[in-house]
Amino acid sequence: xxxxxxxxxGTLPAEAIDAIERAATSAHRHEExxxxxxxxxxxxxxxxxxxxxxxxxxxxLAGGSPYLQSLPLERLGATAARIIAEDGLTALQYGTxxxxxxxxxxxxxxxxxxxxxxxxxxxxxxxxxxQSAQDVATKVFCNPGDVVLVxxxxxxxxxxxxxxxxxxxxTVGMDESGLVPELLEAKIAxxxxxxxSIKFLYTIPNFNNPSGITLAKERRQQVVDICRKAxxxxxxxxPYGLLRYSGEPLPPLRADNADDVIYxxxxxxxxxxxxxxxxxxxxxxxxxxxxxxAESVTLCPPTLNQMLVSAYLRDxxxxxxxxxxxxLYAERCQAMLAALKEFMxxxxxxxxxxxxxxxxxxxxxxxxxYPLLHKAIDAGVVFIPGAAFTPSDxxxxxxxxxxxxxxxxxxxxxxxxxxxxxxxxxxAL
Amino acid sequence: xxxxxxxxxGTLPAEAIDAIERAATSAHRHEExxxxxxxxxxxxxxxxxxxxxxxxxxxxLAGGSPYLQSLPLERLGATAARIIAEDGLTALQYGTxxxxxxxxxxxxxxxxxxxxxxxxxxxxxxxxxxQSAQDVATKVFCNPGDVVLVxxxxxxxxxxxxxxxxxxxxTVGMDESGLVPELLEAKIAxxxxxxxSIKFLYTIPNFNNPSGITLAKERRQQVVDICRKAxxxxxxxxPYGLLRYSGEPLPPLRADNADDVIYxxxxxxxxxxxxxxxxxxxxxxxxxxxxxxAESVTLCPPTLNQMLVSAYLRDxxxxxxxxxxxxLYAERCQAMLAALKEFMxxxxxxxxxxxxxxxxxxxxxxxxxYPLLHKAIDAGVVFIPGAAFTPSDxxxxxxxxxxxxxxxxxxxxxxxxxxxxxxxxxxAL
Numbered sequence: 001x002x003x004x005x006x007x008x009x010g011t012l013p014a015e016a017i018d019a020i021e022r023a024a025t026s027a028h029r030h031e032e033x034x035x036x037x038x039x040x041x042x043x044x045x046x047x048x049x050x051x052x053x054x055x056x057x058x059x060x061l062a063g064g065s066p067y068l069q070s071l072p073l074e075r076l077g078a079t080a081a082r083i084i085a086e087d088g089l090t091a092l093q094y095g096t097x098x099x100x101x102x103x104x105x106x107x108x109x110x111x112x113x114x115x116x117x118x119x120x121x122x123x124x125x126x127x128x129x130x131q132s133a134q135d136v137a138t139k140v141f142c143n144p145g146d147v148v149l150v151x152x153x154x155x156x157x158x159x160x161x162x163x164x165x166x167x168x169x170x171t172v173g174m175d176e177s178g179l180v181p182e183l184l185e186a187k188i189a190x191x192x193x194x195x196x197s198i199k200f201l202y203t204i205p206n207f208n209n210p211s212g213i214t215l216a217k218e219r220r221q222q223v224v225d226i227c228r229k230a231x232x233x234x235x236x237x238x239p240y241g242l243l244r245y246s247g248e249p250l251p252p253l254r255a256d257n258a259d260d261v262i263y264x265x266x267x268x269x270x271x272x273x274x275x276x277x278x279x280x281x282x283x284x285x286x287x288x289x290x291x292x293x294a295e296s297v298t299l300c301p302p303t304l305n306q307m308l309v310s311a312y313l314r315d316x317x318x319x320x321x322x323x324x325x326x327x328l329y330a331e332r333c334q335a336m337l338a339a340l341k342e343f344m345x346x347x348x349x350x351x352x353x354x355x356x357x358x359x360x361x362x363x364x365x366x367x368x369x370y371p372l373l374h375k376a377i378d379a380g381v382v383f384i385p386g387a388a389f390t391p392s393d394x395x396x397x398x399x400x401x402x403x404x405x406x407x408x409x410x411x412x413x414x415x416x417x418x419x420x421x422x423x424x425x426x427x428a429l
Numbered sequence: 430x431x432x433x434x435x436x437x438x439g440t441l442p443a444e445a446i447d448a449i450e451r452a453a454t455s456a457h458r459h460e461e462x463x464x465x466x467x468x469x470x471x472x473x474x475x476x477x478x479x480x481x482x483x484x485x486x487x488x489x490l491a492g493g494s495p496y497l498q499s500l501p502l503e504r505l506g507a508t509a510a511r512i513i514a515e516d517g518l519t520a521l522q523y524g525t526x527x528x529x530x531x532x533x534x535x536x537x538x539x540x541x542x543x544x545x546x547x548x549x550x551x552x553x554x555x556x557x558x559x560q561s562a563q564d565v566a567t568k569v570f571c572n573p574g575d576v577v578l579v580x581x582x583x584x585x586x587x588x589x590x591x592x593x594x595x596x597x598x599x600t601v602g603m604d605e606s607g608l609v610p611e612l613l614e615a616k617i618a619x620x621x622x623x624x625x626s627i628k629f630l631y632t633i634p635n636f637n638n639p640s641g642i643t644l645a646k647e648r649r650q651q652v653v654d655i656c657r658k659a660x661x662x663x664x665x666x667x668p669y670g671l672l673r674y675s676g677e678p679l680p681p682l683r684a685d686n687a688d689d690v691i692y693x694x695x696x697x698x699x700x701x702x703x704x705x706x707x708x709x710x711x712x713x714x715x716x717x718x719x720x721x722x723a724e725s726v727t728l729c730p731p732t733l734n735q736m737l738v739s740a741y742l743r744d745x746x747x748x749x750x751x752x753x754x755x756x757l758y759a760e761r762c763q764a765m766l767a768a769l770k771e772f773m774x775x776x777x778x779x780x781x782x783x784x785x786x787x788x789x790x791x792x793x794x795x796x797x798x799y800p801l802l803h804k805a806i807d808a809g810v811v812f813i814p815g816a817a818f819t820p821s822d823x824x825x826x827x828x829x830x831x832x833x834x835x836x837x838x839x840x841x842x843x844x845x846x847x848x849x850x851x852x853x854x855x856x857a858l
Contacts, residue, residue: 019585028688029660033628038569041721051525065523073517077510084506089497092505092701096480128557128727135726139593140467157728162567164725199462231458259457272521274732285457292470297564297726298557299586302734303703343834 036144038138040163049373053382057250059414062382064209064357066269066403070324071314078274079311080304087307095303099126099279099294103306106313107279111265113319114241115251118258119281125291126301128238130266130278134158134202136294137235137262137280141199147191149201151179153360153389153398155209155237158202162391168196169391178215179203181222188230200233207240207356210389210400214354217250224257239266239278242322244355246331257282262290267309269357270322275305329357335408336401339415345423347429357390357404360386364426368395372425381417465573465800469592479528481809488843491811491815493638493786494834495698499753501745503725508740516736524732526724528555528570528696528708532735535742536708539644540694542748543670544680547687549711554720559666559695560705563587563631565723566664566691566709567594570628578630582789582827584638584666587631591820592819597625598820607644608632610651613820617659629662629691634682636669636785639818639829643783646679653686668695668707671751672702672760673784691719696738698786699751704734764837765830768844773840774852786833789815801854810846 083091098104104121111119127133134157140149144166150158152171162169170191173183184201191198203223205215215223227234235252254263266278282290294358312318336359342352350361363369370385386398403411482489513522527533533550540548543845556562563586571577573595579587581600591598599620602612613630620627632652644652656663665682683692695707709721741747765788769779776793792798799814815827832840 006484030662030712030715032660033570033662034569034718035570035575035628037572038718038722041569041718043721043727054550063523068518068521069466071517071521073521074514076517076521077513080513081506081510084509084739087717088502088505090502090703092497092500092502092703094492094697094702128731131728132726140470141462141464143464143466146464155727160725162716164722193731231461233459233462259459268523273521274521274726276729276731283459286459289463289467289470292472293467293593296470296586296589297561298705299560300705302557302731305731305734381743 009136021207033135037164037166040166041419042160042163049382052361052377058377058380058382059406059410059417060382061401061403061406061411061414061418062261064402066273066325066326067405068272070328071272071321076308076312077220077313080308083304083307083311091304091307094304095300095306097300098291099124099301100303100306100310101203103310104279106310107265110313111263112374114238114265115249115255116263116281117251117255123282123284123287125280125282125294126306127278127280127294128276128298129268129273130237130264130333131157131161132294132297133264133278134161134235134237134298134312136290137200138162138167139297140286140289140293141233142167143197147196147198149184149187149198149232150391151203151208153208153210153386154202155204156388157273158237159389159391162202171390172201174208174211176213176215178205178213179223181219181226184223185226188226188232190214192230194290198230198232200235202235202237203253204237206238206244206250207353207358209240209356210358210384210386211360212351212353212356212358213360214247218252218325220250221256224253224260228257228260234261235264236261237264239269242270243325243329245326245333247354252282259285262286262322271309271312271318277301277309284321307373329355329404332403332406332408332411333359334410336403336415343415343419345419345426347426348422357402357416359403361401361402363397363399363422364429365397366429367397367425370395371397372399372421375421376418377426379417379421381414383418431852447732455478455556466593466595468498469595471589471592478811478813481806486812487806488835488846489811490573490830490832490835490840490843490847491813491821492834493831495702495754496680496757496834497701498708499757500701500750504745505741507735508744509737510597512733512736512740520733522732522737524729524735528553528718528730528731529732529735529739531740533708535739536572536694539742540692540710543694544678544684545665545710546684552711552713552716552725554709554711554716556707556709556723557705557727558669558697558702559693560586560590561723562693562709563590563664563727565726566629567591567596568726569715569718569722571596572626576625576627578616578627578661579614579820580632580637581638582639582815583631584633585817587666588818588820591631600821601630603640603642604768605642607634607637607642607648608652610648610655613652614655615740617655617661621659625660627659629664630656631664631666632682633666635667635673635679636782636787638669638785639787639813639815640789641780641782641787642789643676643679643787648763649679649682650685653682657686657689662689664693665690666693668698669785671699672754672758674762676753676783683710688714689723691715699754700738700747704738706730706734706738758784758833760842761832761835761837762788764840765832765844768841772844772848774855776855777851786831788830788832789826790830792826792828792851793858794826795858796826796854798826798828799824801828801850804850806848808846808850810843811849
């Protein structure tokens with residue numbers, strides 16, 4: 001699909017999907033069969049730009065793919081070979097719905113490195129990446145019309161998942177220290193006053209995707225307390241938590257709040273996304289239904305993939321690899337920030353992340369970054385327009401730049417190409 | 430969990446889950462947050478008995494696991510090693526939501542071996558086993574209260590999926606030639622008369638799980654025509670289709686009905702379930718929404734697993750391996766049928782499958798096989814009670830015996846242990 005068909009939110013509107021389907025089939029009567037929720041399922045702008053990004057010569061600052069070149073591929077291959085040759089009857093067979101006990105136990109160690117010290121393997125449910133953990137949470141808690149609170153901006157994949165369950169997604173404002181507790185409190189009060197049923201707050205407290213912003217230490221317990229008081233669960237998504245390269249480590253919201261937070265982790269950023277292994281750490285009193293819902297979707301997570309992650313955590317220096325990633329991403333982040341400082345036109349600002357993959361650029365009010373994407377592609381660089389990361393259909397003067405997958409010199413070149421596109425737009429204001 | 434807590438349907442009733450959670454937490458107020466659908470998500474009896482089956486000394490005729498011992502594990506390990514060492518940057522990275530073009534193209538060849546000659550890779554969506562393909566179909570088509578038609582009996586995992594979407598599951602009777610078209614027609618008429626919205630018929634036409642029954646050739650087009658006339662989609666689940674060891678191959682319902690059938694296939698039975706790779710072949714006019722819904726659940730299928738399946742289909746004699754499986758399962762089926770003939774008490778009957786993994790045993794009317802499971806376990810053998818395979822809560826006088834994962838002598842021994850349990854129950858009638 002060409003980018004001309006994407007609307008201002010960076011997603012294909014339901015009507016456009018209808019139109020495509022009508023054109024292909026001259027209004028097949030099967031369309032009457034679609035569920036109400038089907039109309040809410042949209043194409044992610046990130047996935048859409050993913051295809052465009054593959055064009056040779058383009059610098060893609062769009063996708064948040066990890067840089068896998070530093071993994072010991074030869075050795076990992078030998079490990080996979082050994083697992084299949086020696087344990088293939090287990091690795092290639094059905095497993096339990098919750099995931100292997102070995103990996104769930106090791107995941108508790110990974111979470112301990114994050115600051116969660118009381119996790120038990122029986123409360124861990126292994127999922128197909130943390131995307132699937134979000135899907136299961138929405139399935140278990142949300143009726144159509146229920147409210148889910150999200151940061152503004154937030155992860156586009158989570159928005160797609162929530163909307164596929166016909167949930168009303170409501171945003172809470174952030175500042176440079178993350179989610180603003182007063183705004184959260186006010187939003188909850190207003191929604192509950194109007195009779196809305198709020199089920200959970202979805203938050204990425206460390207190096208938020210797309211903004212790169214981290215929730216300040218002093219706000220963390222406050223956010224959980226506000227939610228607890230209102231009987232709202234917290235869904236904490238923390239894929240980048242271990243990829244901090246400056247500032248002091250902060251405890252996850254889950255650390256001291258075992259009953260109130262569903263914590264979601266992933267091996268996609270600290271090991272390999274192609275294995276699709278993530279997890280949810282679920283409060284004990286919610287674990288059983290969560291696990292059964294996960295099982296009804298996929299029966300069980302792939303056994304081979306779990307065993308490969310287990311071997312990686314058991315036999316490799318996974319913490320050393322995270323150190324490698326940290327210095328790699330720190331260097332790329334520095335390259336990005338230096339290039340922004342050098343090339344960005346007056347009137348633009350951007351965030352300074354302490355970890356993760358993304359920088360969030362703000363243009364002057366009144367500009368819409370969506371139409372600029374076409375011009376940027378013509379100039380040889382790709383970004384994701386800000387509107388993709390909010391549930392509203394409003395134009396956005398923000399854009400996301402990812403530095404994780406691109407070497408420093410390409411980052412510099414990408415920003416150099418982007419600058420005149422933004423300059424021209426600002427000049428035309 | 431002990432089997433004493435399973436109810437007559439072979440599933441944990443919602444109230445029992447509530448009770449467990451209340452006991453664990455003294456009625457945590459988070460329970461107010463569960464979605465309406467969460468109450469419908471149940472433990473599968475098959476999964477439950479899966480744990481019991483692991484006890485040493487027991488003969489498990491419960492689980493339908495494939496027998497993987499005949500796979501070339503050493504060579505498959507070397508293939509995985511090569512994929513990761515040489516193509517690891519692709520194999521371990523995010524992929525496209527629909528699955529790799531290479532595997533989707535190869536899947537068209539696999540379907541051609543089944544008799545589907547017009548499949549296009551662009552209409553194939555790769556999923557986490559066919560379980561996930563069922564989940565996505567229900568998501569895209571079913572509102573709460575909509576009707577899904579199923580054979581009686583049918584696959585327990587599909588029932589769990591349908592019920593998790595608050596769908597009304599209605600059964601259609603089978604005889605020894607499969608689904609009875611007249612009963613299907615009458616059921617549809619009655620439901621539509623009462624104002625119900627019927628979205629699809631879920632059917633396993635070849636070697637039905639659990640009954641082993643195959644839909645007769647002359648009924649196949651009839652079933653599709655009845656559904657087409659009523660604007661009802663057909664969901665054809667065909668994991669065992671290539672594992673036929675007697676009788677003539679029959680074309681899938683999809684073969685001549687590209688617009689009306691969503692066809693679901695899986696590598697779980699013809700290759701390796703631990704990779705969790707299945708697929709849906711979706712009518713062109715429905716493909717886009719189906720694919721986007723799949724993406725919103727898992728982002729993308731695991732790349733490494735897809736590449737391993739691709740290498741298997743490209744570089745190995747996969748058709749020869751299916752021949753190996755066929756003779757293996759034919760031998761086990763013969764052992765099962767011979768043992769049933771030798772040991773089963775008067776008053777029992779059973780099906781004679783032409784392929785697949787299962788035999789379906791019927792006891793005299795008035796008996797309930799569920800309480801017999803406890804006695805069978807005491808006697809050293811496990812089966813799945815028939816009630817697990819229907820949506821009703823009624824007791825069932827049927828039981829499923831799987832012969833796929835157990836050597837012939839163990840099958841004989843298992844049936845020998847089962848016979849006196851059934852004999853005693855019949856005598857006590």
